[in-house]
Amino acid sequence: MKARVIKYISLGLVFMLGCAAAGIFIGSVGLPAKDVFNIFLSKVPLLGGHIPHTWQSGVEDILLKLRLPRVILGLFVGASLAVAGAVFQGLLRNPLAEPYLLGISSGAALGTALVVLLNIPFYLLFIPSIPLAAFCGGLVSMFLVYALARTKGKLPVQTLLLSGVVINFSFSAIIMLFITVSNKGLAEITFWMLGSLNNANFALLPYIIGGCTLIMGIIYLFANDLNVISMGEETAVYLGVAAEKVKKLMFVLTSLLTGLAVSVSGLIGFVGLIVPHIARLIAGPDHRVLLPFAALLGAGFLVLADVLCRTLFSPVEIPIGVVTAILGGPFFLYLLKRKK
Amino acid sequence: MTAALEAKNIIFGYGEKKVLKNVSFSVAEKDFTGIIGPNGSGKSTLLKILSRSLQPGSGSVLFNGKDIFKLDTKLVASKIAIVPQEELSIFPFTVFETVLMGRAPYISRFSWESREDISIAESAMKLADVKHLRDRNLDELSGGERQRVLIARALAQMPKILLLDEPTSHLDINHQFDILELIRKLNENAGITVLMVSHDINIAAKYCKELVMLKDGKIFKHGPSCEVITKEIIKQVYGVDVRLVKFPGAKTPAVLI
Ligand SMILES: Nc1ncnc2c1ncn2[C@@H]1O[C@H](COP(=O)(O)OP(=O)(O)OP(=O)(O)O)[C@@H](O)[C@H]1O
Ligand SMILES: [Mg+2]
Numbered sequence: 001m002k003a004r005v006i007k008y009i010s011l012g013l014v015f016m017l018g019c020a021a022a023g024i025f026i027g028s029v030g031l032p033a034k035d036v037f038n039i040f041l042s043k044v045p046l047l048g049g050h051i052p053h054t055w056q057s058g059v060e061d062i063l064l065k066l067r068l069p070r071v072i073l074g075l076f077v078g079a080s081l082a083v084a085g086a087v088f089q090g091l092l093r094n095p096l097a098e099p100y101l102l103g104i105s106s107g108a109a110l111g112t113a114l115v116v117l118l119n120i121p122f123y124l125l126f127i128p129s130i131p132l133a134a135f136c137g138g139l140v141s142m143f144l145v146y147a148l149a150r151t152k153g154k155l156p157v158q159t160l161l162l163s164g165v166v167i168n169f170s171f172s173a174i175i176m177l178f179i180t181v182s183n184k185g186l187a188e189i190t191f192w193m194l195g196s197l198n199n200a201n202f203a204l205l206p207y208i209i210g211g212c213t214l215i216m217g218i219i220y221l222f223a224n225d226l227n228v229i230s231m232g233e234e235t236a237v238y239l240g241v242a243a244e245k246v247k248k249l250m251f252v253l254t255s256l257l258t259g260l261a262v263s264v265s266g267l268i269g270f271v272g273l274i275v276p277h278i279a280r281l282i283a284g285p286d287h288r289v290l291l292p293f294a295a296l297l298g299a300g301f302l303v304l305a306d307v308l309c310r311t312l313f314s315p316v317e318i319p320i321g322v323v324t325a326i327l328g329g330p331f332f333l334y335l336l337k338r339k340k
Numbered sequence: 341m342t343a344a345l346e347a348k349n350i351i352f353g354y355g356e357k358k359v360l361k362n363v364s365f366s367v368a369e370k371d372f373t374g375i376i377g378p379n380g381s382g383k384s385t386l387l388k389i390l391s392r393s394l395q396p397g398s399g400s401v402l403f404n405g406k407d408i409f410k411l412d413t414k415l416v417a418s419k420i421a422i423v424p425q426e427e428l429s430i431f432p433f434t435v436f437e438t439v440l441m442g443r444a445p446y447i448s449r450f451s452w453e454s455r456e457d458i459s460i461a462e463s464a465m466k467l468a469d470v471k472h473l474r475d476r477n478l479d480e481l482s483g484g485e486r487q488r489v490l491i492a493r494a495l496a497q498m499p500k501i502l503l504l505d506e507p508t509s510h511l512d513i514n515h516q517f518d519i520l521e522l523i524r525k526l527n528e529n530a531g532i533t534v535l536m537v538s539h540d541i542n543i544a545a546k547y548c549k550e551l552v553m554l555k556d557g558k559i560f561k562h563g564p565s566c567e568v569i570t571k572e573i574i575k576q577v578y579g580v581d582v583r584l585v586k587f588p589g590a591k592t593p594a595v596l597i
Pocket of ligand 2 (some may be wrong): 383384385
């Protein structure tokens with residue numbers, strides 16, 4: 001079992017690092033590999049001082065101030081959305097569940113939009129306000145969707161997706177309303193509605209890295225429980241898993257994870273749908289393998305999608321949500337069809 | 341002797357519909373008890389309450405004298421295993437992965453299954469005759485094969501008490517025999533307490549030492565099998581006249597229509 005985990009984590013790591021390299025090297029300005037290598041080396045403590053400064057300072061700026069933060073951001077957003085999707089699918093035993101389709105992302109986006117538009121200070125009592133608002137927004141829509149969809153103590157697939165769509169529409173409309181009234185430009189609207197790694201506030205990066213890593217770590221501790229719950233609620237009782245408690249905790253953690261991702265990237269759909277499915281096809285449904293593998297695939301996938309956004313119609317940048325939706329829409333329909 | 345499992349004044353309904361109307365009985369340690377009764381009499385519902393998957397409206401379920409809903413859920417799962425009538429997962433877990441989940445009550449959040457867990461799962465698969473299906477996906481199996489996988493998972497829990505809902509309903513005659521003999525051996529040799537729902541009176545009569553006859557959500561008769569399987573009781577509960585035939589060597593008679 002442990003061998004399987006190591007095998008798939010290695011596989012995922014190779015994919016992720018490959019994508020990250022693509023994200024760093026591919027762009028409107030080519031970066032010489034030798035320079036990139038030397039710049040990284042020069043940042044290594046102790047060793048750094050001995051590296052001769054042979055590159056142009058422009059290269060260093062592009063690498064360290066633009067490409068690298070953007071790639072790191074993409075990795076964490078992609079991993080977070082993929083893990084959130086995998087957890088939702090397991091908890092709800094529904095292959096169509098994911099944070100975007102369930103409306104969680106739009107709740108988080110609404111929260112973030114409010115903070116930005118109302119000019120709420122960056123810190124509220126030492127907590128960065130944007131991720132906090134995104135988390136609260138995500139949690140609120142989670143509860144709304146859950147309450148709307150619940151009929152006779154059950155969560156039927158159709159009502160769940162329908163509630164997600166309804167919440168998605170309503171919250172998106174409210175975001176549009178706020179943005180229009182506040183006289184922000186079209187770019188702002190596009191950012192929130194279709195997602196982008198372009199406008200990201202890099203000051204949030206440390207919180208995203210720390211927060212996402214921590215939350216994914218905690219979720220991983222429940223991988224065994226997720227396996228049992230994904231077999232069915234009754235089975236969970238029979239096998240001694242406190243399903244209700246675990247579910248609540250997981251809903252909170254995934255809302256937090258989604259909130260963190262959305263707060264820096266806007267609404268990026270379908271990543272949480274496609275990636276866990278592909279991961280499950282390759283590595284199987286055991287969450288102990290699936291979660292880390294999906295995280296690595298999602299991380300790589302989003303960075304790759306971002307490269308496409310930047311380069312396809314350069315110098316125009318297309319929103320990343322457009323790319324993921326073009327890939328994800330047909331995939332969703334395929335799953336929906338197959339399920340019937 | 342203390343009761344291993346006891347139902348006390350269980351009242352339960354699905355919404356308005358009353359299904360169990362004050363049911364009380366107990367199963368002694370190392371007993372092999374069957375729950376029988378007509379369709380819709382509440383057998384599965386009663387078993388689900390004893391399995392903790394349904395909460396009784398009123399009344400309680402006691403395990404060694406303690407309220408089963410208040411005990412630590414992992415502890416209960418390591419003592420009581422349940423074989424549900426049917427279980428479907430939308431995810432393609434393999435047979436081995438499913439059976440290994442029976443070890444969940446023993447594995448801590450911070451560790452992996454041990455070599456011992458794996459060998460227990462392997463021997464459970466052997467006992468339930470699903471070893472050859474080890475790497476097949478659960479959703480690609482026949483009903484009977486899936487039922488045996490669920491039995492293997494329950495065995496992997498190494499329970500003191502085994503609750504089964506129609507464990508042989510999907511099985512051919514050969515596997516019916518194998519599984520029932522297996523359950524009988526577990527009861528006689530390993531001292532596992534068994535409580536089994538069945539709609540097959542003959543199977544229940546042959547294997548169970550005690551029988552609980554349910555009718556309309558009430559216990560009509562509870563006692564040794566030979567006292568429950570009588571012409572009169574069957575007439576009163578099922579409303580049919582039957583013939584009872586006693587084969588030489590059998591403790592309880594066979595019921596013929
Ligand atoms: N989920 C449910 N919602 C509403 N009513 C139910 C539900 N499950 C069972 N019932 C009703 O409760 C009654 C008892 O059902 P139960 O499944 O316990 O019967 P049973 O004795 O196991 O029958 P069978 O021999 O057919 O398996 C039946 O009348 C049934 O219609
Ligand atoms: Mg039944």
